[in-house]
Amino acid sequence: MSGISRDEAFLRNGWLQIDLASRKTLDAVRTGLLELLRRDYPAMEDLESYHRHVLGDDEHIAVQKRLFDWFIASGHGPAIVGENLAFFRDLLGPDLHVQTSPYLRIVRPAKPGDNVNIHRDTHYGGSPYELSVHVPFTDCGLAGSLALIPGSHVEADGAYPYEQIVDPTTPKGSVKHQLGFTYAPKVMQPADLAKLTPIETRFGQALVFSLSAVHGQVVNSSTVTRFSTDVRVVHSHAPIDWARNEATGYYRPLSRSAVSAAAEAYFAADAAYKTK
Numbered sequence: 184m185s186g187i188s189r190d191e192a193f194l195r196n197g198w199l200q201i202d203l204a205s206r207k208t209l210d211a212v213r214t215g216l217l218e219l220l221r222r223d224y225p226a227m228e229d230l231e232s233y234h235r236h237v238l239g240d241d242e243h244i245a246v247q248k249r250l251f252d253w254f255i256a257s258g259h260g261p262a263i264v265g266e267n268l269a270f271f272r273d274l275l276g277p278d279l280h281v282q283t284s285p286y287l288r289i290v291r292p293a294k295p296g297d298n299v300n301i302h303r304d305t306h307y308g309g310s311p312y313e314l315s316v317h318v319p320f321t322d323c324g325l326a327g328s329l330a331l332i333p334g335s336h337v338e339a340d341g342a343y344p345y346e347q348i349v350d351p352t353t354p355k356g357s358v359k360h361q362l363g364f365t366y367a368p369k370v371m372q373p374a375d376l377a378k379l380t381p382i383e384t385r386f387g388q389a390l391v392f393s394l395s396a397v398h399g400q401v402v403n404s405s406t407v408t409r410f411s412t413d414v415r416v417v418h419s420h421a422p423i424d425w426a427r428n429e430a431t432g433y434y435r436p437l438s439r440s441a442v443s444a445a446a447e448a449y450f451a452a453d454a455a456y457k458t459k
Contacts, residue, residue: 189274197336198382198392199274203318205266206387212259213320213386216250216410231321231407234291243291248358251287260285260414261437263318267389268438271416274391275314278419278443280434285414286363290403292327296352299364301330301376301399305340306369309394312421317390320410327405329390329398330379336393343397345369376401419443 193199203209213230220227223246224236237243254260261281264271271279290297305311317329335343347369353359355366375397384390392398394415403409417423417434420443428434439447 193274193393194337196331196333197396198331198333198390198398200382200384201267201270201389201391203263203267203387203389204269208259208262208266209318209320209386211257212254212412213410215253215257215259216320219250219253220246230410233289233408233410234294237291240294240296243289243297244359244362247287247289247362250289251362254287254412255284260412261435263389263412264316264414264416265437271314272438275416275418277438277440279437279439280417280419280428281437282415283432283435285412288363288409288411288413290327290400290409290411292403292406292408295402298400298402300368300401301371301379301397302365302369303335303340303343303371303397304394306343306345307365310417310421310423311336311393311395312423313394313415313417315392315394315398316414316416317384317392318412318414319384319386319388320412321407322385323403323405323407323409325381325383327403327407327409328381328383329400330381331392332375332378332397333380335378336396338395343371343375345371371397 187195189199217227217230220230220233220236227233227236237246261283264281268279304313304315319328347367349367350365353364353366357366360366379397382390415434416437419436419439
């Protein structure tokens with residue numbers, strides 16, 4: 184992206200690759216996950232070799248659920264964004280919300296079922312005002328990294344037709360569904376897959392992209408397991424369904440400007456005065 188600004192690059196491609204300012208939480212995640220795994224698999228050398236120890240698919244889902252529960256309880260997902268707040272405030276603005284419980288992804292080599300596959304989050308109700316922050320905890324090289332279709336973020340949803348199917352391996356409400364797998368995936372056309380550009384994202388980096396960008400991976404073709412998370416960030420005044428968010432707690436406040444803080448204080452005082 185040499186020769187163009189960060190904002191121009193995002194507008195053109197729909198994504199940015201950044202070096203994270205802090206790796207403190209990333210290191211804590213790697214250490215914590217490996218410690219938990221070694222309780223049941225003491226010979227596991229590192230996260231990258233996970234697939235050589237956890238072999239069965241049912242076993243894998245059970246292990247992933249235990250690790251996911253720890254990851255959510257730790258608060259590490261939102262913390263990664265918080266540690267790199269300056270970037271997100273500069274890109275989005277000072278008033279931000281961050282996803283409360285981001286997913287933990289574990290994708291073994293040569294296991295297509297471990298991936299959510301190629302998709303576009305606006306097909307599932309996501310908003311182009313929302314950003315996904317993909318953060319790997321392992322290095323997988325180009326063959327194990329996510330891919331995107333450059334420029335797809337500004338194209339109509341209808342430009343990417345799909346066939347909706349029912350996945351018998353992921354019943355609604357099942358453990359696999361709770362881990363972020365779709366029970367009724369919208370399968371995109373094979374012709375679109377040829378447009379994908381893999382983006383090698385290494386430990387210590389993040390791939391930040393619009394939810395309207397077509398992205399994903401069919402299969403991890405590397406020789407190592409990819410551990411990652413994807414944390415969503417949105418401007419606090421973006422036109423999304425905030426009433427639904429109040430009910431679900433999907434997003435939580437991350438940062439706010441002095442102007443917003445003053446406005447909230449005004450509205451609280453005004454409401455209290457009117458009830459006297």
